[in-house]
Amino acid sequence: xxxxxxxxxxxxxxxxxxxxxxxxxxxxxxxxxxxxxxxxxxxxxxxxxxxxxxxxxxxxxxxxxxxxxxxxxxxxxxxxxxxxxxxxxxxxxxxxxxxxxxxxxxxxxxxxxxxxxxxxxxxxxxxxxxxxxxxxxxxxxxxxxxxxxxxxxxxxxxxxxxxxxxxxxxxxxxxxxxxxxxxxxxxxxxxxxxxxxxxxxxxxxxxxxxxxxxxxxxxxxxxxxxxxxxxxxxxxxxxxxxxxxxxxxxxxxxxxxxxxxxxxxxxxx
Amino acid sequence: xxxxxxxxxxxxxxxxxxxxxxxxxxxxxxxxxxxxxxxxxxxxxxxxxxxxxxxxxxxxxxxxxxxxxxxxxxxxxxxxxxxxxxxxxxxxxxxxxxxxxxxxxxxxxxxxxxxxxxxxxxxxxxxxxxxxxxxxxxxxxxxxxxxxxxxxxxxxxxxxxxxxxxxxxxxxxxxxxxxxxxxxxxxxxxxxxxxxxxxxxxxxxxxxxxxxxxxxxxxxxxxxxxxxxxxxxxxxxxxxxxxxxxxx
Numbered sequence: 001x002x003x004x005x006x007x008x009x010x011x012x013x014x015x016x017x018x019x020x021x022x023x024x025x026x027x028x029x030x031x032x033x034x035x036x037x038x039x040x041x042x043x044x045x046x047x048x049x050x051x052x053x054x055x056x057x058x059x060x061x062x063x064x065x066x067x068x069x070x071x072x073x074x075x076x077x078x079x080x081x082x083x084x085x086x087x088x089x090x091x092x093x094x095x096x097x098x099x100x101x102x103x104x105x106x107x108x109x110x111x112x113x114x115x116x117x118x119x120x121x122x123x124x125x126x127x128x129x130x131x132x133x134x135x136x137x138x139x140x141x142x143x144x145x146x147x148x149x150x151x152x153x154x155x156x157x158x159x160x161x162x163x164x165x166x167x168x169x170x171x172x173x174x175x176x177x178x179x180x181x182x183x184x185x186x187x188x189x190x191x192x193x194x195x196x197x198x199x200x201x202x203x204x205x206x207x208x209x210x211x212x213x214x215x216x217x218x219x220x221x222x223x224x225x226x227x228x229x230x231x232x233x234x235x236x237x238x239x240x241x242x243x244x245x246x247x248x249x250x251x252x253x254x255x256x257x258x259x260x261x262x263x264x265x266x267x268x269x
Numbered sequence: 270x271x272x273x274x275x276x277x278x279x280x281x282x283x284x285x286x287x288x289x290x291x292x293x294x295x296x297x298x299x300x301x302x303x304x305x306x307x308x309x310x311x312x313x314x315x316x317x318x319x320x321x322x323x324x325x326x327x328x329x330x331x332x333x334x335x336x337x338x339x340x341x342x343x344x345x346x347x348x349x350x351x352x353x354x355x356x357x358x359x360x361x362x363x364x365x366x367x368x369x370x371x372x373x374x375x376x377x378x379x380x381x382x383x384x385x386x387x388x389x390x391x392x393x394x395x396x397x398x399x400x401x402x403x404x405x406x407x408x409x410x411x412x413x414x415x416x417x418x419x420x421x422x423x424x425x426x427x428x429x430x431x432x433x434x435x436x437x438x439x440x441x442x443x444x445x446x447x448x449x450x451x452x453x454x455x456x457x458x459x460x461x462x463x464x465x466x467x468x469x470x471x472x473x474x475x476x477x478x479x480x481x482x483x484x485x486x487x488x489x490x491x492x493x494x495x496x497x498x499x500x501x502x503x504x505x506x507x508x509x510x511x512x513x514x515x516x517x
């Protein structure tokens with residue numbers, strides 16, 4: 001899903017890299033074609049929304065007024081999931097590289113199982129499994145489900161990031177008397193973060209889109225709000241046009257934001 | 270020169286280390302005295318780096334005992350981190366921390382491991398930076414430094430722990446020729462202070478000037494040992510002569 005290349009290797013042998021994520025493509029300045037495609041679709045989407053709302057306020061303006069609650073929920077689910085997801089990812093990543101057979105076994109098993117089951121099935125499963133054990137609000141169990149599903153991928157990102165730091169760094173830290181967790185915290189992870197940040201940004205956008213799946217779990221996110229509106233008004237086509245455009249604007253905006261953030265991180269070392 | 274009481278700082282007894290089928294260390298026994306300057310030479314793959322790295326357990330030995338300052342590090346009960354605090358190590362590839370400034374590089378383990386206050390650590394760091402001659406780079410990041418400067422940071426970083434032993438694993442092999450001198454100068458200066466030093470190097474000039482004893486290794490075993498003079502004037506073993514002819 002995510003390919004992290006060793007920087008040195010990249011410099012010496014410019015092997016072609018197929019980098020296909022499931023997030024919206026994050027535009028970079030070098031990639032001129034995508035950059036203009038980004039502009040075209042972003043400005044285009046906003047223009048279409050404006051056009052529809054102004055020239056055909058019924059139903060488009062009514063739809064647009066109906067959606068913000070859902071947008072908020074979508075952001076809440078996404079943000080909470082990504083935070084939980086980062087924690088799960090860190091421990092999964094550390095588990096995967098652990099010399100302790102049991103820890104690395106558990107982490108690998110988790111990754112294998114999660115990657116082998118469709119996200120929608122996992123969502124249903126965790127949602128209803130949680131419901132049998134404890135009574136948690138729909139929102140909370142949707143967040144947990146998303147985080148658990150995405151944690152496996154995040155774990156792989158962390159693992160690859162940690163492994164991208166040269167082994168000499170760990171040896172130097174250990175030779176100074178640091179324990180392996182001190183070395184991880186003070187030496188390895190701060191260096192891994194730089195490699196990890198771009199794919200995390202990608203994951204965030206991908207997670208935001210996939211969060212639309214929670215609309216089947218009684219969580220009133222953006223998509224569900226659209227469904228509710230459509231069911232009442234029977235304006236299915238108009239509603240889903242609006243929903244799609246709003247998703248598109250949000251993900252394109254976030255992709256841009258992330259690419260700006262990456263530039264900053266790259267610039268100040 | 271070895272100090273007065275001639276106590277043993279590092280003792281290796283019948284040490285074996287395998288990498289798969291390869292015998293990296295083949296029945297190595299060796300005493301290094303407190304304050305002794307020992308230079309290890311030998312062709313690549315002869316086991317000299319492995320020997321060095323086994324002293325602070327970056328390589329775990331498969332058989333035998335290594336006793337450092339009275340503590341048997343091959344004993345699984347030993348807290349290796351405690352022992353490593355007393356053993357400084359300098360690597361061929363410097364391994365300075367690129368995300369920290371020069372000063373932070375040297376402060377880090379002092380604060381995290383030795384539990385010194387930040388202020389105290391910074392004072393020690395500055396003193397050491399003066400000693401290795403790069404105090405003006407204190408607030409630079411390592412990527413702004415030359416290889417020779419980075420290696421001197423690495424030496425200062427190891428010294429900041431106030432170790433009893435310093436291990437040098439080919440400290441000048443990755444350096445451009447014009448920078449080798451500055452690093453060897455620092456090492457020579459350090460040697461005069463009485464710390465125990467074990468150095469893997471091909472710099473025979475350094476060995477001649479600093480070493481109390483030179484050990485020649487090949488195929489994981491100690492082939493010949495003696496004073497630098499012995500190696501320059503009349504080495505006995507054929508393999509030693511062959512090797513010295515190649516590098517001198």
